[in-house]
Amino acid sequence: MREKQVFAMNGFLAIFFILALLGGGAASFLVSESLVFPIIAVVVSALIASGIGMVQPNQAKVVIFFGNYLGTIRKSGLFFTVPLTIHSKVSLRVENFNSEKLKVNDIEGNPIEIAAVVVYKVIDSAKAKFDVEHYHKFIQIQSETAIRHVATKYAYDNFDDTDKITLRGNPDEISEELKRELEDRLQIAGIDVIETRLTHLAYATEIAHAMLQRQQAKAVLAARKEIVEGAVQMAKASINQLEADGAFELDDERKANMVNNLLVAIVSDRSAQPVINTGSLY
Known part of the structure; x- marks a missing residue:
């Protein structure tokens, strides 16, 4: 199926024509007292009225004539189309x-x-x-x-x-x-x-808690990785500065101990507890 336009004209003209027919039929009956023209006027008016409809803004009327699709009317307002047709509404709004x-x-x-x-x-x-x-x-x-x-x-x-x-x-x-x-x-x-x-x-609720723990673990690992990388750089810079100042010399064992202490103090998630070495009492 493809949408197509159907014959349609201003509905107010059709209404005016219906009123004229009915008025002419009434006048004919009053003059001649004959029912022929009034009956014809009523039948024709009913046929014309069956083709009158109204389209709201952003709406379309699909016109069906005895099971056949004649076309669609998109223009809003009162319209007149083929008599004895069915006008099915389709919304064009978002x-x-x-x-x-x-x-x-x-x-x-x-x-x-x-x-x-x-x-x-x-x-x-x-x-x-x-x-x-x-x-x-x-x-x-x-x-x-x-x-x-x-x-x-x-x-x-x-x-x-x-x-x-x-x-x-x-x-x-x-x-x-x-x-x-x-x-x-x-x-x-x-x-x-x-x-x-x-x-x-x-x-889903059955795995939400487990997946949350997985995300938290990933975040903790990523944070720990950055902390360790920063701690290594800080320890390296401290040893290089001490050696550059020439205040005292550090052998490999003392360097290892200093690096170990610095890494423990920086990487630990708890505050470091200082230990003071006062030497032997005896």
Whole structure:
């Protein structure tokens, strides 16, 4: 099916013509007391009235004549088209669909919860009306199917410090891919996908605590790595400065002890306890 225009004219002219017919029929009855012309006037007026309708802004009326699609009227206002036709309304306004929280497995098999919002509008009223059964329900099912499909192609998060795309780390890329997939799926229904965005993304409750511990451990390891690297640089700089000043000489054993003490004091997550060596009492 393809949307096409149908014959339509100003509906107020049709109403004026109906009033003129009815007025002429009434006048004819009063003059001649004959019912022929009044009956014809009433029948013709009823036929004309069956072709009158109204279109709201951002709305379309699909015109059906005894099961045949004649065309679509998009111009808002009162109109007159082919009599004895059915005028089916199709909204052209921008609409939102908020999916439910879907529980799926990412590419690594971790159960996650995901949801998205889809912003769309009808651009072909004929496809939306005739090519699918209840296009709102069609959008809902296809959107949830696309969300599940995209979610299973990527990992929730990246623990390997690589540049691969993840659901949490690349929301814009995931939204764009979801939009492209929905456009392919909803094209048959004459739907234009304007935007898609993830509205909810989290690990499933049964593994959320374990994954949180994993993230915390990764953060602790990264922090410890930076602390150790800084401590090594500080110890190296301290020994070099002492040797450069020439205050005293350090052999290899004393250097090792100093480096050990400095690393313990800097790397430890607790305050260092100073120990004063006063020498032997005896």
